[in-house]
Amino acid sequence: MTQVLGEDIESIAPEVQGSHWPIVLAIALTLVLVGLTTVLVISLAGLALALVALVAWVAQRFQGPSLVDHAPASVLNGASQGAGEAVFEAPLEVFTIQSSRWGLVWFIASEAIFFANLIAAYLYLRVSSQTWPPAGGPHLDLLFPSVNTAILLLSGIPAYYAHRAIKRGDIRGLRIGLVLAALLGAVFLVGQGYEYLTAGFTIRTNVFTAAFFTLTGFHGAHVAAGIGILLTVFLLSLRGRFSAQRNFAVEVASTYWHFVDIVWIVLFTILYLAQ
């Protein structure tokens, strides 16, 4: 009876593999909290452990032979329909990548909604205040941050180029693009650090400065994370992990990087241009 209604999938259904990196990452993040309520050293240890766990998590995905390179194009395309049947026709890794693409979309969506809430909170405070910025509030200089903004936006080009390159199978172009994007991002971060140090106000000055540091600080943390992703992908590329068919990690890095760029455009507009 079952043979009429179903097909044998054992051949494409490998055993469920365990991993201890999820629990290690969860422990690491918890240690960060424990440190914040006890001694800060524990938080730093937690951060370091989290970094290790994240890299190992990614690396685990790249173990074993690639199925994609051997999969017929029809399977790859079929899987991208996203629903139902393709799941069992495609090799495991293929539908994992299709799912991962959806996962990336929703991950970025949740980040975008977080920033939207931060921005909404800022606008709420601004609209409900009699004077803005509040008493003692600074007027932000525009020239330096504009240059810095240009640098960050410029970095989107090599990130885009890197993804284009690997889709042609150009591994050298990929590496150059990744490194350039990461470098420009690092210049942006240094510039932001310089701006913080020379700002002449602190997070305690008033609610505007608190919002300024919170919004730009969270964005800066995302730039740093983006640089981390770009460099991780660069390291993987040195080990020859990517090809014209197999480059989802590059897609993640470049998509995330563009997202961070776009957030900055919004933040720059509301914090600097529309003072």
Added chain:
Amino acid sequence: MTGYGETVPSLRAEADVWTWITTTDHKRIGILYMVSAFVFFLGGIVEALLMRTQLAVARNTLLGPDAYNQIFTMHGTTMIFLFLMPMQAGLANYVLPLMIGARDMAFPRLNAFGYWLFLFAGLFMYSSFLIGAAPNAGWFAYAPLTEVQFSPGLNIDFWALAILLLGISSTAGAINFIVTTIGLRTRGMSFNLMPLFVWATLVTSLIIVFAMPSLTTGVVLLLVDRRLGGTFFTPGDGGDPLLWQHLFWAFGHPEVYILILPAMGVISEVLPVFARKPIFGYSFIAWSSVAIGFLGFTVWAHHMFAVGLPIIVQALFAASSMIVAVPTGVKIFNWIATLWGGQISLKTSMLFAIGFIGQFVIGGITGVFLAVVPFDWQATDSYFVVAHFHYVLFGGALFGLFAGLYYWLPKFTGRLLDERLGILHFFLILIGFNLTFFPMHLLGLMGMPRRIYTYAPGLGWDNLSLVSAVGGFTIALSVSVFIWNFFSSLRHGQAAGDDPWDAWTLEWATTSPPPPHNFSTVPIVRSRRPLWDLKHPENPDWRTAQPARDASVESKEERVDAGPRRGY
């Protein structure tokens, strides 16, 4: 022989610690979620009993004011973040991939990560008891009370930091459910053929992704205020305590639907099976979930009627709050229509499902009362509100969960629960629940504020408070009956077999418990009751009862459907 599964050794045969720690199997993660959440549930019950005992008589001295603050804060936070949400995540984790005929969740490692993060965040929050500094500002942690000048201890830091992690955990879980539902449905299962529990989980997950960032934002700003000297919620420097309330309730009201929709999904599975009829109005139930999810984002300020918002704003939020009752009513009518004329079999699961409808309707009606602004001004922060949301979250969400547990535990353990103990559990909890919470309506209308640690005698509150305490202990007794039933079923329970309820969804097509890869063959779905089709080849649903396919329902899905049909 009716299924897609095979015989496997039971889970207990391979209970070695390292496999559980490193597991990425959705079934094991589901069990871990459910067991951990249940332990937190017991903690929440102990806290509730402490409160009810403290208030059982006037001027009681069991708990001082600070201890009482910590206890009610941890009770609310536990029941919402450490019990209901992870319990539902666990249930969906186990059942959803089976229901859609998938091997596992889309991101098995992310799934495990979400579980461990929830567990450690919960333990972290509870560790605050060790230094006597448990969170103490209520589960909604209103600023500026939570600012460092009014709450200088670590209490609020524990709360805020743990909430951050729990937000990450539930968002990770929600994204996983969304992607799994979008991408891993088996052959032929279009959105229009998905089980209603899957619909409910999908909508719940979408709400989590959209609502959780509001809470995260609030908590981040609170931590900036507390730790770095910010002034977001401090009036004077341009900050505004109302900002916290807006951020919190922009999360907090959708959260109500995060808690109730999975229970509604369970009910939509249980009622038809035990009424021996297909669900009535499938599309209405599915799309009313979507409507509830959407409207749930437009009503948050009904929690803030007492803070002096402009009257026109209050009127708008009152109106939207009443409108959200409409899709809820749609569901209830469809459930009743499902029962109507059915051959009803009153198994414990069915009792809880019917109990859900009755209790939830009471909570829904008092919710409409509270949406009426002048009534809310009178009743806000009184025990009436406590009564209202316990009818929704206990009589609703918890009854729904128990209906789901009695329904699916035989699938998880391979053993049937004892029906007599189940019925005892149901009636004890039904009586205990109403004894505890019905008097609170009256207490609230008589002016008893919530969150007071004691009261003077002679206010007319004594007797009702005592009844409420008796009810609380009755609930605790009923839960211990359940625990007894569960453990004795593991040892002496009757073997469940693949499909003890003669049900119609795919999780019953494999063994109990299912093998690690769930199905040995790819399930093929051509109707909303694939297992009915399998059991009744002479009279399958897809021949007699084609679901209505109006153009509005995903014409794209038609094509997806068409593929698997080739060859028939």
